[in-house]
Amino acid sequence: MDAQLHVFETVAELRSFSRAAERLHMTQPAVSQQIRALEDSLGVRLLERNNKSVSLTRAGEIALRHARDINGLYRRMGEMLDELMRQTGGPLSIGASYTFGEYALPPVLARLNAEYPAVRPSIAIGNTAEIADRLRSRELDIGIVEGEEIGGGLEAEKLAEDEMYVAAGAEHPLAGTRPVSPDRLAEEIWMVREPGSGTRAATDRMFESLGIRPRRLLELGSTQLIKETAEAGLGVTLQSRLALRKELGLGSLKLLDVPGLPVRRSFLVLTRKGDLRTRTMDAFASLLRSVTAEIVGKT
Structure with a gap:
């Protein structure tokens, strides 16, 4: 691995020459020397230094992205060559x-x-x-x-293939309703994951296919938190059967009878x-x- 790029990536990550030196088992002057040599070879200043902290320049931000790629390739090469021998x-x-x-x-x-x-x-x-x-x-x-x-x-x-179902707490009014209409589901509070989540994408597709416009979405960043909130009776949620397995076994969550489900992904x-x-x-x-x-x- 290129030593200068490795030192630079470590300093940029820790925002400190002294902490980088400790992690790399080097002296602080040796770390500084490696950074200066890299800046000289590139002809640009990569780091702004003061007594309390280190920050990246705009050029440093660009160099860091490429340093991570290069260091990653070096590590990958070493791992693959090592595998040939053992x-x-x-x-x-x-x-x-x-x-x-x-x-x-x-x-x-x-x-x-x-x-x-x-x-x-x-x-x-x-x-x-x-x-x-x-x-x-x-x-x-x-x-x-x-x-x-x-x-x-x-x-x-x-x-x-994963199957997804709408679930609610065992005491929720919809838990004993068969079947549950889209209009009735639209009246509920829906616990959903954040954008970028595969579960959120599947939920949005279900809303579209059923023509549902929920009156309220409660966005939560954890599937476990969503399940516990549903168990408390707050609302309903679309989740993988995998994620619901334990709660269904305990009876704390119930699957709702929704026409057109399960959602498959x-x-x-x-x-x-x-x-x-x-x-x-x-x-x-x-x-x-x-x-x-x-x-x-x-x-």
């Missing part, structure tokens, strides 16, 4: 959207540890748009998301276009498909 293992950066990451990924990780203990996974959870962006910027090796709006630069392979496996897949990625992808099929089959 068994499946090493670091694997996995990104997952909230529904899959919180309700399907844990048993996948348990199986991964049992079958490939040399693999060292790191997990990032976010909405679909966030995971796709982090994969494009090479912060992640592989992503699992729901939804269709993933943007360019990525390959998407269908992993499994796909879980997708995302990788970068043109990238070679390592042995570790292939092993994880194979195990991911196997375990996901078991999980989805039980819902």
